[in-house]
Amino acid sequence: MSASDTDDQRILLIDGHAMAFRAFFALPADGFSDGRGQATNAVYGFTRMLINVVASERPTHVAVAFDLPGGTFRDRIYDQYKGGRDETPPAFHGQIDLIMQVLDALGVRWLTYEDYEADDIIATLATRAEAAGDEALIVSSDRDAIQLVGAKVTLLQPIKGVTEMRRMTPAAVEEKYGIPPERYPDLAALVGEAADNLPGVPGVGPKTAAKWLTQYGDLPGLIAHAGEIKGKAGQSLRDHLEDVERNRLMNAAYTTLDLPEDPAHYSLGGGDRARVLEVFDDLAFGDTIRRDLPATLLGEDPQESGGPAPEEAEVLAVDGPDALRELLGEEGGLLALDVVEDVRGGPLMGLATPSARGAIALSSLDSETSTALGAALEEAAEIRVADAPAVRSWLAENGYRLGAQVRDLSLESFVLRPGARSYDAEALASDLGGASFEPKPRKPAASTLQKESAEVRAEHIARAGGRLAATAAALHPAAEELTARTGEAPWARRILDELEQPLQRVLETMHERGIAIDEQALAALREEFEGFVAQAKREAGAIVGEEVNLASPKQLQVVLFETLALPTTRKISSGHSTDAESLTDLQESLDPESSGHQFLSWLLRFREMSKLTGYLVGLDKVVDAGSRVHTTFQQTAAATGRLASTEPNLQNIPVRTAEGQRIRDAFVAGEGFETLLTADYSQIEMRIMAHLSEDAGLIEAFNSGEDLHNFVASRVFGVSPDAVDPAMRSKTKAVSYGLAYGLSAFGLSRQLRISRAEATALRDGYFERFGGVRDYLHHTVETARTTGYTETILGRRRYLPDLTSDNRQRRENAERVALNSPIQGSAADIIKLAMLRVESRMRAAELSSRMLLQVHDELVVEVAAGELDQVREIVEEGMGSAYQLSVPLDVGVGIGRTWREAAH
DNA sequence: TCTCAAACGTA
DNA sequence: CGTACGTTTGAGAA
Structure with a gap:
């Protein structure tokens, strides 16, 4: 030196x-x-x-x-x-x-x-x-x-x-x-x-x-x-x-x-921003601390890292054909974009080539520029975006189309490293593209917007545009980085090429189709359920004689444990739990004639009915003019590879209770269609467990034709299959599924309400007869500890750094995740493969029938008149042969006018 | 207006 | 002290 x-x-x-x-x-x-x-x-x-x-x-x-x-x-x-x-x-x-x-x-x-x-x-x-x-x-x-x-x-x-x-x-x-x-x-x-x-x-x-x-x-x-x-x-x-x-x-x-x-x-400067953000994600640190990370701490010298910081780079305000031409330059072809619906400026777009960036307010574009922009978007050699379906749909609303060459960076990033906090454009731009952003300005109140001067307003819009332009510009280096990373990860390349990327288009189509709702049935049900809610409120209020919001756990704690002086339930951070399980336990300890017992009955009734009402209200809010709801299937939400459903979530529509099922009766085959068909995998997770563990007993269970849990119970308890009673069966079933979640003897005892010793004996008995399962589970965690990740049958990875943590809680949590991820993730892989097969075969057969929903192990299809037999064949075959396990994939099919009736 | 915890629905 | 999610609500922070 x-x-x-x-x-x-x-x-x-x-x-x-x-x-x-x-x-x-x-x-x-x-x-x-x-x-x-x-x-x-x-x-x-x-x-x-x-x-x-x-x-x-x-x-x-x-x-x-x-x-x-x-x-x-x-x-x-x-x-x-x-x-x-x-x-x-x-x-x-x-x-x-x-x-x-x-x-x-x-x-x-x-x-x-x-x-x-x-x-x-x-x-x-x-x-x-x-x-x-x-x-x-x-x-x-x-x-x-x-x-x-x-x-x-x-x-x-x-x-x-x-x-x-x-x-x-x-x-x-x-x-x-x-x-x-x-x-x-x-x-x-x-x-x-x-x-x-x-x-x-x-x-x-x-x-x-x-x-x-x-x-x-x-x-x-x-x-x-x-x-x-x-x-x-x-x-x-x-x-x-x-x-x-x-x-x-x-x-x-x-x-x-x-x-x-x-x-x-x-010396300072050995930092790795991406790694830091990863650690911050893991610690659930918020945006403030990320934003304040000084470049010097990480050894990023803004003066020497190739020009000014992204947000300070020149942003072209694209307000006419010349500006657009200047932005697109000669190279024309490699684009990146990010879009937003701005509270002030309406639809705004950030558009960037590798060497220039611009902001475009779509609402104020003249027709010549708009035409030129449309052509650029359709003809680009490659357009880099985060969340292609969202961008495509946003553009469609504003009269533009994306060409075929769209590269979804969120999807790539997700497959390489699932479980991140966010894969949105700004997250990619900052984590992979080297951009940094000011904290998001908070949404202004309507009154503030009204009072705003034209100058201030224009400045806000310009800033939003600049931010979008910076994001878009940073997507280019982010894309290069992802190219390099997937280049070194053939497993990720394969998942992307053969599964996620083709599936993305299928999911977009499913979103566009939506599922039909019987709005009359919905309204009638809502009225009925709201009546029950009101009644429960009244009756509960009458018992305690004071105004109480039954939806407020805090107020409930006061009523239950102070006013009514009931015995306290298990502790939670804010006092004592008022969840259904605790309240049911509490209720059982009380005299049925007591006011406490009756209050709890009405409270539980209130909870149940307001929950159900909530579904109806939620559906009502999103149903379109054609009486259909269009859920969005999120492809980068679940770290295991499962899909998630939002706006509305149609993957958690009630099914267990009779009253809940009535909601499923409001989902119907739409006009022009004859019926709904549901098809689900039976016990897919246990089949995957059998396949992965190669446990001879479990494989035999699936080949025997015997009911799975009955078969397993007969082995565990050492009795003949016809001597298995319902209690034995349900206990065994709980162990089977518990194992796939990393359930402990303690958790098992709590769930089955049996003693610790009995739970331990149950689990030991299970492992004795199904040693392959025990060995597999043990091996899975140990391998993951060594490699740092778990894998599904298609090679989808989930990284679990906490497996080597010195912190016991973190480590054990990671161990449970390691046990579950290959199973849940492989099931997700399989149904995704099935969806690709089903969709492509139905299109190849030129059927009008179409796949509408996926609920993890179930597909819902809308069947057109005269196509039922063909559809059933395609779905059964497509799902059943999606992947060759060492045990058969069993598919159950149901038909009905409504989603409930189509259950089987 | 936003964020969090609690509660609860699904697989 | 069983995995994976999304939504709603109330309550408190900002």
Whole structure:
């Protein structure tokens, strides 16, 4: 390193444990969680602090020092060292590991040193920096760090929380304590340090200590003259000289630890933004902290990374044919775009070639420009977008069409790394395309919009356009990045080419078709259900005699556990649960004549009926003029590869209860069609389990023709199949499905309401007879731990970094996910293959009948007159032979005028 | 106006 | 202390 480089080196040294601990207490533990029960408040606060300090202090090098668990040499000197501290709060556990993960992603070095404390690491590095003439900044709440302050060493002491810091320079130390920094350990030895359980000289505080030290120069000088000191304090000092000497020994920082010498080891810039965002996703961190990630921390130098930041690049306002021509340039062909329905500007489009970007307000386009734009979109050699179906449908509404060469980057990104927080255009632009964005402006109130001046309004529109243009522009590098990544991942290429990309068009078509609703039936049902809701409300209200919102768990808690003084239910974060299971249990413990019992009956009735009413209201909101509802099948929502259905969700329409089923009666074959056909896979997950585990018993179960759960139960309980009673069957069934979810003996006992011992025996008995299943499950987790991912039968991956976490909860959660993902994911693969087959065969046969819905293991088809036999054949065959497992794929088919009737 | 937790529907 | 989702609601933050 050259002399000029070393001139402006600044190393930031952080006491990791101390700061994490402060962050933990500064932020509410239950306010920050990764969504899986792991608190992340300390991780968040620490990361926030790091970002702030790096942004404001601009260090060139950073190191974070952590204490190791177990003792240090200081504990051997004094066995009470740091004694008397409270237990580490449970919610703090695991957060240090997570902080280390964040630091790794940021490329920030963190250090530990066997037998020494974080302070010694900091002392060593600070001393080195000083010797080299470099600056050092220490962030620590530990007072032992004060002794390190010098001309080039500044201490940042947190005052409040972890963001407000006091700068301790030599002058500041002198002013506060009346002695120079290097004398501080002497002072501390006299005064003592309660946090470390180091008692000082009774009756001597910082003032007296400073006075003595000033008088006698330093601690040895003072001790040499201890006999001369008068008064109570003098006697006290003489009585406690041993303590003082011990304290001084304890609080001296070690400055000679053997740590990496090369300054480059600690330099900033090894960060990986994508990795950081991945970790932030995992921690469920919000947008604010992402936005504030300084480029310097990641080693991204905006000045040298190829021109100005994306949002500052020139954005062409496309307001006429010339501007459009300028934007498209000569290259014409490679485009990227992002669109939005802006509250002020209406339909806005960001359009970019690899070298230029523009913003277009579609509503104000003249016809010539609009025609030219339409031609460009249809003829482009490749158009890169996030979420092609959404863009296509948005463009269609505005009178444009996309050509055939559309590349959906969301889909590619999803297959490569499922489970991300978002795959929208901005997420791709920033995670893969190197763009960065201001936080999204919040939606203005209608009144604000009305008062807005034309200038302000235009400025807002221009900003929205600029943002879209920046997003579109960043989709080009994102696309290149995805090309590179899929190039190295043949498994992903195959899933994309053979499954997801062709399926995307099928899903779009299904969305466009929609499913017909009998609006009259819907309205009648709604009226009836609303009547039940009102009745339940009335009756429940009459019992407690006060106004209570039954939809408010908080108000319910008051009524149940205070007004009615019922026994409390299981605890949740906000008090006690009022979910149906808890309330049913509670009700069973009460006298049927009691008011509590009756209140609960009406409450449960209210819950059930308002839930059902909610479906009807929801459907009513989205039904179109032709009495059809058009769900959107989301292809990048479920990490296992399953589809999800939104607006409305038609994958969770009630089916279990008779009243719920009446809602299914409102889904009907539409005009011009004769009937609905549903076809579902029976026990597909268990069949996949049999296939993957190659368990001979389970495979035999499926080949025997016997009812699956009956067969398995007869083996588990060692009785003949006809001796299996319903209780045995249902217990076995619970184990079978529980296993695919990673169910524990505890969970099983709770679900079946049996003892732990009985649950354990049940599971052991199961594994004894179906050893292949046990071996498979074990092997799945172990393989995933080694490779880092699980795989489906088609090779679809799911990455599970938490399998090696030191945090038990995270690890065990990841293990359950690892058990379930290949099974759920393979089932998703199979029905997706089936959908491709069914759709293409129906089109090839030129049938009018058409596939409308997918509900994970079920397809719903609308059948035209005279086509039933053909459709049934295509669906049965298409689903049944979608994939060759080692057990047959059994498909059940039902026919009916309504969705309920078509069940079978 | 937005975000979160609780509750609950499906496979 | 069983996986995967989406929607609605109330409550509290901003």
